[in-house]
Amino acid sequence: MKSQIVCKFGGTSVANAAQINKVKDIILQNKERQYVVVSAPGKDSSDTEKLTDHLINIATDGRHFRSQSKEIDAQKSYKHVIEKFQRLIADLGIEGKDIIKNLEKDIKKPIPEGKKKDFLASRGERYNAEIVCRYFNKQGILSELVLPEDMGLVVSEIFSNASVIPVSYRNIREKLSTVEGVSVIPGFYGMTAKGDVAVFSRGGSDLTGGEIAYAIEAALYENWTDTDGIYQVDPRLIPEAKVIPRLTYKEIRLLSSKGFDVFHYDAMVNCKKRNIPIKIRNTNNLASEGTLIVSERVPEEVVVGIARKDNIAYLYIERDGAGESISFVHDLLSVIKDYGIETYHYPTDRDDIAILLNQDDMVGFAKDIKETIEKEFNPDTLEFSYNISILSPVGIGMKNHPGVIAEAATALKEQNINIDIINQGPAQISFHFGFQNYYADSALKAMYKTLIK
């Protein structure tokens, strides 16, 4: 199977008939694209909400949109889902009455609370895969619909955040080896040992693709989306920024950040284990070669890209010996930990420490945290600072290449930009500058110009 390719198509790539037709062309273009993982149809210009949100809204009897102050009741969502699929079927010119009938049956099926949301949420992928498969066959691509329940994709019983149980890999390998032609597989869900549908976290179709690539030891995992690949810097700010042709797994981890991952992180873990390269491609722009993610590469440049993270806060504490006592940092982190707040960097001095935090995680807790720390640590100073942005040049070429930080800092000095926080660890494939948010745009431009352009 070694030369086969697993292709996962994201929501926008299968949002309507025109998009699904592009997918068909992509499959036709390369015979090694034998495994197609399909997302639910994404939003196109005719939709205001995602299909999966409509399905969850049905499962929660309208609470899902109500909690977002949107006036869309379960009935409206139901209508939308059916119409979306009907339109797809009609536009693709395939036979699909049975699909609509089965979908309606699924939606009306009595399912216990706690399992219902996952079951309904998965229906977008489930039936879209069937539609894509039918269209492929109509267009002369011999294809077979392979459902998670058919191939034994077994997941843990943690609803809405399931993970794959290792027995699945053998099941998947065996099942897929029996398929003639292209396997079309719905992403996003698996079956618990008890036979219930459980979904991965949102964006989990990436994960399905990664798990299948791992199971069959694919030669390549193609992740088809609506962007040309990973950019050196945010192209909305710097339009001339280029797509990076090759990145290591490590580099892409540093270039993307939690919540802004180009694709589902867990999808990468197993590919990394088996050294399966991942390619980010754009369904809408075949001319772009995309970004290939590999375990090793020979860097031609020093800095390959600059990551940006906004909405960072920091907690600053001054107390004699804070930064050098054996337990102070530990004890302080145990307070933060209790609030479930993500922390990033810990710049310390002899008598002070700052802890960088996810600002959004902190909403509603700042006062509490402040009081707890006042009480437990009696610091000389205790301050929260908000709206910090972190810019992080990344590149394996930086390792043992002295001077990158000098160039970056000099570029900022010339712009008279003050760096609040600096952090660089011994791996030396990235470093981090923290600024007040209002500096971040011009800092990014200056650093891009000096380090990359």
Add this chain to the structure above:
Amino acid sequence: MKSQIVCKFGGTSVANAAQINKVKDIILQNKERQYVVVSAPGKDSSDTEKLTDHLINIATDGRHFRSQSKEIDAQKSYKHVIEKFQRLIADLGIEGKDIIKNLEKDIKKPIPEGKKKDFLASRGERYNAEIVCRYFNKQGILSELVLPEDMGLVVSEIFSNASVIPVSYRNIREKLSTVEGVSVIPGFYGMTAKGDVAVFSRGGSDLTGGEIAYAIEAALYENWTDTDGIYQVDPRLIPEAKVIPRLTYKEIRLLSSKGFDVFHYDAMVNCKKRNIPIKIRNTNNLASEGTLIVSERVPEEVVVGIARKDNIAYLYIERDGAGESISFVHDLLSVIKDYGIETYHYPTDRDDIAILLNQDDMVGFAKDIKETIEKEFNPDTLEFSYNISILSPVGIGMKNHPGVIAEAATALKEQNINIDIINQGPAQISFHFGFQNYYADSALKAMYKTLIK
């Protein structure tokens, strides 16, 4: 009392008659020097060991030196102590038979184990103060010996690491207000509530001076030693380095490091609280103005000095999500904490973290720590790296003065020196560069030239 000065003289300043004569001149020079805190006589060219070590050796029946593989038994130490004081008395030309007799009585006094070491360790200060006082009076300086037991300097009952109990301040103030002329006070010890002698940690005469300055709200605390003051950088490496005329309490904390403090840190805490300036002076070089430590100053320069810390190790751990998980850093630090190892900086990335540690604290534990971490965290990579040096430019002038780090990094780049670790917190009065030790000398020279010279 506001204009009065507390002077503390370190061991070398009172090591022999010639030195004590210099002390007398210093006191004569300024009438406000009304409170003189005296250390035990320090080592001079005729001694191989410190007097206090001899006293501890007597208290431990020779174990103290034996544990250092030195062949000096308690009897030899006894002889040395008596002879040292006899020589002092003879050279100063004062009457002192009663002092020797009382000292011998003290040494032979039956004292319970656990209290004996502190009692004997304090005798160097105790009798040296009496000798200095007697010499002052002989030289026409009206002086009174004021012992901790006379003035109610009450300390906690933690032997060898006692701390002052606040009731002492009132006692001290009241007692000293009754003294006519100069008060000569032995440093290093106080009395527990039960009436036992307990000493501060080694170097604790600084603490006595600081506590007295605090108690009487002195105008100035002069710390007389054998160095001209705080240097910009280590003058052994860079002979042209100058003494810094003024530093804030914060700056001196950052310029000195635990184990390499110019004077006892706890001595500063109370002075800081009452805004009492501290002056480091050289008994052997009155021409040098020394270094004045104050709470605020207007910086004329950007970087005032560069601190250096050698013998740092780091623990480097790679595991997906290590640097951004809520509890990973906390849980990791709790392992280190269990071994009582001092930690300094925590440079993190998304998937890795390094913890900088005191290398000496780690001796004998590295294997254990490695095994514990392997077991508990199952990291992808786990490495110890040794012989790291940290250079830290310091200066309140750096705050909001962009570009210092750019200049420093550029200077290193020009020397082709690789920076392993970088850390700068939001206070921005210092930043830290970590290098392999073999780079440290040339890095310090390059940074000195660029930032200070």
